[in-house]
Amino acid sequence: MKVRVTVMLKDGVLDPQGKAIGHALHTLGFGNARDVRVGKVIELDLQDCTAEEARKTAEDMAKNLLANLVIEDYAIEVPA
């Protein structure tokens, strides 16, 4: 079962990388780019489980290791 965990800095947490990329995009002429945020995508394959179990396992993984909940939020996708 393929699982994708997206980890983003929480709203309100300063994202200097996103800011720098935003500046660079403006320099390149993409003047309408706003609110650039940088995150991580972690993809993995879970063996022998249903979509629901996969989601639950990924949730545990995100809470314990993949995301730091002090500064980050996560989202889980289990593509059908």
Add this chain to the structure above:
Amino acid sequence: MKAAIVVFPGTNRERDMALALKRVTGVAPRMIWHHETDLTGLDLVVLPGGFSYGDYLRCGAMAAHSPVMGAVRAFAAKGGHILGVCNGFQILTESGLLPGALLRNAALRFLSQDCYLRVENAQTPFTRRWAKGDVFRTPLAHGDGNYTADPATLERLEGEGRVAFRYASAAGQVQADDVDSNPNGSLNSIAGVLSENNRICGMMPHPEDLVDPLMGGEDGLPLFEGLVEAVVR
């Protein structure tokens, strides 16, 4: 004082730390590889600086789940003294032994420079050789040292005197939005924090790098001298 330094793959500041500890205890500290779990008989465990596990995922995230950290957690629960410097501080926050987190430096650049720290609480094993308000010089070298915590945690830390050190000017002026004195942009200029029982201290700058006139100064020595006094055995 029986001290040990934990070494992870990618740790690179363990020898500086060993020099500092040997200078105050007279004996070389034990080096503990990240697979080891026996911390019997120790008074102080130090998590030194470096780039444990290549800073993969987040600085300190992988190290926080290594076998030795289970033993370090148990050591903490029994009231053991723990010092985490730089990557060691990041590991302590990632493992939940200290609150908050270290973000990318506000200006994005890796910083390698001296800074000044103001002692905010002198009633701890780490700061007892100083007086509140004392200012000392210390080197720093990190890319992710921008301390942050949610408002409730911050209020608790400040209210309970658990900010050990703040970045300051040489004259002791603290101004969080001033890049000269607070180079990484830390919230409230926080450079070092303490656990509830004051026995765990994490800080980004490197006091172990100024402990001998040959290093250009002994500004960091009081931290280690104070620890020896506090942990007499």
